[in-house]
Amino acid sequence: MMILRKALLIAAAVLAMAVPAAAAELTLSFNNLPTLNESTEGLYEGWAIVDGMPVSTGVFNVNGAGEPVMPGGGGVIASFPVPDSIGMSSSIKISLEPVGDADPAPSGLIVLGGDVESEITALTAAVPGLDMLMTSGGSYILATPSDNAVDPANDDQGIWFLAMPGPVAGLTNLPDIGPNWKYESWVVDVSGGGPVPYTGGTFDMAAGLDSDEAGCNGGGPPFPGQDYTAFHCGPVLDLDSGDFAAVISIEPVPDNGPGPFMFKPLAGMIPTDALDNGGMVGNQVADTFPTGTAGILGTVPVAETSWSSLKASFR
């Protein structure tokens, strides 16, 4: 009889545990997290990882001040109401969810994350090797060696991330960013109202052919780069005009759009003397990569509540 009574009390205690004792809140704030075009880029979604499973903390966009806002041009979300269980979360992640997302699970595209160690969790870009990436740099030359048979005098129309003598890799300290990300080189025309990017192909390492080699006819040195020449199907670009920047981005796999992703670790204007001297891409991870803070507030630690409930049931 005593055993049955205890069993019933434990059952009652377990039932009580399932009811949140207090409303929990999650607050989010960001730096350098871009406002999304919701009709083409989708929305951000927060996730608390509890017992290894993602629990959604809600979808949002961000405003220019880095505050989360309601989708559809709504107001600032001062805090997200969330289940008490997130008081037990091991990490917080922010995903990018596609337009018209109907899947309740997180997309594979996690942009920010951080391990929960206290009520305040620092969020950083979810790219492997971020510490090493902050030390990356590089140089390039202007050259179009792959079409010299048809045009030996157009070297200002091609860019190669290599250094002479050698050639050796021009990009330095690039971390292995794993299967979920790729590097992509770009030249970006910044002379007009908005930047116009032209891809140079994707790659995993500083040495080796990139995804499209020199252009439509292939060839070129075994390093990331591109010949923006007529022989390679164009566009024909005058890269030392002072109108172009060289940029290395990090793109999700699969890519979520044709343009550069929000992670642009290396960039620099292509100088007008680059034909003679080459140029450099500077590190802008610290200045441009998104960061954030997640605050988990008002929670009653679930483990403690459960334990005290259980202890009470044995008295």
Ligand SMILES: [Ca+2]
């Ligand atoms: Ca040439």
Ligand SMILES: [Ca+2]
């Ligand atoms: Ca290429």
Ligand SMILES: [Ca+2]
């Ligand atoms: Ca892209």
